Amino acid sequence: MIKMRNVSKIYPNGTIALDHVNVHIRKGEFVFIVGASGAGKSSFIKLLFREELPTSGELVVNGQDVVHMEHDQVPYLRRGLGVIFQDYRLLPDKTVYENVAFAMQVIEAPRRFMQRSVNTVLDIVGLRDKYRSFPSQLSGGEQQRVAIARAIVNNPAIVIADEPTGNLDPETSWDIMDIFQRINKSGTTIVMATHDKSIVDTMQRRVIAIENGHIVRDEAQGVYGYEA
Amino acid sequence: MKLRTSEYFITEVAHSLRRNTWMSLASVGTVAVSLFVLGVFLILVLNMNRMASMLESQVQISVYLEDSVSDVDRRGLEHDIRNLQGIAHVDYVSRDEAKARLAERLGDQKYLLDALGDTNPLPDSFEVTVTQPDMVETAAKAIGEFPGIESTRYGQDVVQHLFDITRLMRIFGVALMLLLAAATVFIIANTIRLTVYARRKEVAIMKYVGATDWFIRWPFLLEGIVLGFVGGILAALALRSFYAAMAAKIYSTLAFFPLMPQYPFMNYVTLALLLAGMAIGATGSTVSLKRFLKV
Numbered sequence: 001m002i003k004m005r006n007v008s009k010i011y012p013n014g015t016i017a018l019d020h021v022n023v024h025i026r027k028g029e030f031v032f033i034v035g036a037s038g039a040g041k042s043s044f045i046k047l048l049f050r051e052e053l054p055t056s057g058e059l060v061v062n063g064q065d066v067v068h069m070e071h072d073q074v075p076y077l078r079r080g081l082g083v084i085f086q087d088y089r090l091l092p093d094k095t096v097y098e099n100v101a102f103a104m105q106v107i108e109a110p111r112r113f114m115q116r117s118v119n120t121v122l123d124i125v126g127l128r129d130k131y132r133s134f135p136s137q138l139s140g141g142e143q144q145r146v147a148i149a150r151a152i153v154n155n156p157a158i159v160i161a162d163e164p165t166g167n168l169d170p171e172t173s174w175d176i177m178d179i180f181q182r183i184n185k186s187g188t189t190i191v192m193a194t195h196d197k198s199i200v201d202t203m204q205r206r207v208i209a210i211e212n213g214h215i216v217r218d219e220a221q222g223v224y225g226y227e228a
Numbered sequence: 229m230k231l232r233t234s235e236y237f238i239t240e241v242a243h244s245l246r247r248n249t250w251m252s253l254a255s256v257g258t259v260a261v262s263l264f265v266l267g268v269f270l271i272l273v274l275n276m277n278r279m280a281s282m283l284e285s286q287v288q289i290s291v292y293l294e295d296s297v298s299d300v301d302r303r304g305l306e307h308d309i310r311n312l313q314g315i316a317h318v319d320y321v322s323r324d325e326a327k328a329r330l331a332e333r334l335g336d337q338k339y340l341l342d343a344l345g346d347t348n349p350l351p352d353s354f355e356v357t358v359t360q361p362d363m364v365e366t367a368a369k370a371i372g373e374f375p376g377i378e379s380t381r382y383g384q385d386v387v388q389h390l391f392d393i394t395r396l397m398r399i400f401g402v403a404l405m406l407l408l409a410a411a412t413v414f415i416i417a418n419t420i421r422l423t424v425y426a427r428r429k430e431v432a433i434m435k436y437v438g439a440t441d442w443f444i445r446w447p448f449l450l451e452g453i454v455l456g457f458v459g460g461i462l463a464a465l466a467l468r469s470f471y472a473a474m475a476a477k478i479y480s481t482l483a484f485f486p487l488m489p490q491y492p493f494m495n496y497v498t499l500a501l502l503l504a505g506m507a508i509g510a511t512g513s514t515v516s517l518k519r520f521l522k523v
Contacts, residue, residue, distance in 0.1 A: 049436070072441065079438035089433055106439035111232050154437065 001027045001158055001189045002048065007057030009043045009213075017043035019213035020057070025191065027157070030184045032200050033193040034224055035210035041193040044210060045162045048191065049081050050074050062157050079107055082151030082159040082188075086166035088143045090135040096122070096146050097131040103150045121149040125179055141172035148179055152188070159183060161192040165199065173199060197224040233443070240447040241454055244423045251419045252455060258415045259459025259508060260466070262408035263501045267467040269401035270497060273394060275488050280390040282486050287361065289368045289382045291354040297376040302352065305374055309356060312370055314363035319355045326350040351378060409508055412459075416452050416512025417519075423451060424520045431521065448521065449513045456509020457502060464498040471497075 002025040009018040017040045025031055035041045046052040047059060050066050059066040062080045069077065090099050100118045109117075122128045125145035135143050144164060151159055161180070165173035177199055184190045194200060200207060200223060207222025208215055217225060245252045291309070293302065302320070310318050321329075327348050331338050358367050368380045424431070434444050471494055478485050 075435075075438040075440045077438075078436060081438075083436045089429065089436075091430055091433065102433070103437040105232075105236055106434045106437060106443055108230055108233050108443070150437070 001025050001029070001062060002191070003058070003060040004047075005058040007047065007054045007059055009040075009047065009052060010055045016213050018047075018054075018210075021210075021213070021215055023208065023215065023218070025189065027189055028184070028187050030180075030190045030203070030205045031192070032203070032205060032207045032222070033191065033210060034195075034200060034207055037195075040210045040213045042162065045160055045191070045193050048158075048160050049078055049083050075107075079154060080157050082148075082154070082156035084144070084147050084151045084159065084161040084164050086163035088135070088140075088147045090143055090146055090150075092135050095132050095134055096127060096138070099135070099146055100149045100153050103153050107154060109154065117153055118149075121153045124152070124182065125149045139172070140168050141175055144168065144176055145179065148176070148183075152183060156188065158189040158191065161190070161194075163193055163195060165194065165196055170198065177203065200224040237447050237450055241451045244426065244447070244451055245454070247426055248419060248422050251422055255415050255419045255455045255512075256459045256462065259412050259456050259505055260462035262412045262508075263460055263463035263505055264466050264470075265408060266401075266405050266504065267463055267497055267501055268470070269397070269404065270500065271467070271471060271488075273398050273401055274493075276390065276394040276397065278488055279486050280387060280394055281361070283383070283387050283390065287358075287364050287383050287387060289356040289358070289364060289371065289380055291356055291371050291380050292378045293352045293354070294376050294378045295351065297352070301376055305376060306354065308374060309354060309371055312367060314359050314367055315356060316359045317355075317357045321353045321355055323348050323350045323352050326353060409504075412456075412508050413512045413515060416455055416509055417516040419455065420448050420452050420513045420516035421520050423448060424516060445517055445521065448517055449510060452509040452511075452513030452516075453506050454509065456505035456507070456512070458505075459509075460502040460505025463505070464501045467497065467501070468494050 002023065004021050004023040007018055007021045007023075008016070010016050021040075021044070033041050033044055043052060047054055047066070048061055050061075050069070054067060057067070061077065064073070064077050064080075066077065091102065094102060097118055100121060101114055104114050104117060118131075119128060122131055125148050127142060127145055127149065130138065130142065135146065138146070144167075148164075159180070164180075165176055168176065173196060180190055180192070181203075204221045204223075206220050207217065207224070209217035209222075209225055293305070297305070306318055306320060309315060327341070327350050330350070331341050334340060356367065356371065358364050364382050368382050371377060372380045431444055472490060475487055475490060478487055
């Protein structure tokens with residue numbers, strides 16, 4: 001699903017975010033990316049959906065060569081990915097339903113699938129009955145669930161989440177993790193950058209720890225490893 | 229483009245025009261004023277061109293004969309001129325007829341001729357018309373070579389002046405047009421920039437979920453085109469009534485002025501303004517998208 005070979009990311013100001021990183025993530029895996037702020041987690045995540053390009057190295061995501069990809073192919077790479085952020089990034093003047101449907105609209109998905117697909121994913125995240133609410137009327141956890149629904153409505157092969165529980169209290173965080181587990185069970189690969197020690201330690205999934213741009217640990221059933 | 233997508237684009241454009249009401253109105257107003265001025269120049273230049281070419285095609289060569297030419301020689305000359313290339317008509321005007329015409333043209337001031345008494349200073353002449361306007365000069369030269377011809381005259385210099393003026397107006401018009409177009413493009417670019425700014429979150433999300441660059445660009449481009457188009461409509465409406473009023477005024481005072489008839493002329497001008505408006509709008513959007521929309 002994801003293959004990084006000798007990937008480095010150096011920003012124009014000289015910051016080395018990633019230094020010769022090698023990672024192989026297989027289909028259906030659930031992977032946590034952990035590390036302190038500024039360790040290179042965000043860069044790692046951004047490379048996956050080509051928000052950033054590696055300075056050097058090879059990167060294949062979902063069977064597509066991200067490094068040598070033509071600019072006009074990037075949208076098609078992203079259609080196979082679902083991206084979720086810490087700050088939800090919902091459109092405030094659209095309802096829950098419209099926010100999710102938006103993701104289908106902009107890739108010109110056939111209309112006849114739209115209603116069914118949106119309802120299905122709203123069921124998955126448990127927000128079917130709030131489809132007419134606006135983001136401002138929802139709690140943080142509910143907003144993140146809408147964002148998850150939006151990320152999976154186009155059936156991505158990989159879901160990429162950058163600190164999805166960063167703004168949520170522990171209990172709500174677990175609700176969100178529950179949804180991610182269910183999505184993962186259906187065969188979707190999940191890559192999640194997180195700070196949340198208790199979640200990582202409890203879930204017992206693969207953990208990739210990044211420190212100063214290097215992978216310092218990669219364990220199949222890992223724990224966070226140090227006090228965040 | 230799918231129907232559903234066009235629907236989406238249209239709602240987006242309507243939405244953003246509403247959101248930036250004042251800026252949109254300002255853009256439409258600027259486009260309208262610029263296109264109106266542009267239209268006035270277009271009308272002026274086209275009319276002057278028409279006048280010049282009409283005058284040119286009507287140009288006659290006046291061929292004045294020496295007093296010594298006999299009737300027989302005169303008929304010979306008339307025959308020779310007629311046989312030259314590109315000659316349409318040759319009409320003989322006797323000196324008496326010339327005097328009578330002059331008297332008629334003087335009208336109220338006919339008394340000026342009375343001073344001459346019975347003498348007639350005017351020569352016999354031919355009025356020669358040519359088949360092609362551009363043959364006037366060569367024909368006049370050729371006729372001048374014949375014996376017994378005192379001089380030839382034609383209105384080429386008047387026509388030349390008119391063409392010179394038209395060309396100047398055209399240059400001035402184009403310069404003004406470019407200036408106004410640049411200003412209008414700038415205003416529209418600014419409006420679109422506001423839209424891009426207002427929709428930056430949406431654009432970001434669209435990119436994450438895999439919208440193509442063109443899918444993202446279209447609503448902005450369309451908004452610019454709509455602004456230009458509406459401006460074009462206003463300018464065309466104003467120009468049409470302007471031309472109608474001007475035509476009425478000119479016809480009531482200068483009945484013979486060869487003004488372009490209102491139809492279909494103004495329909496073409498309208499079409500030109502609408503197209504120009506849309507082109508300006510599209511350019512404005514493109515400028516803004518190049519600078520502010522990173523897709």
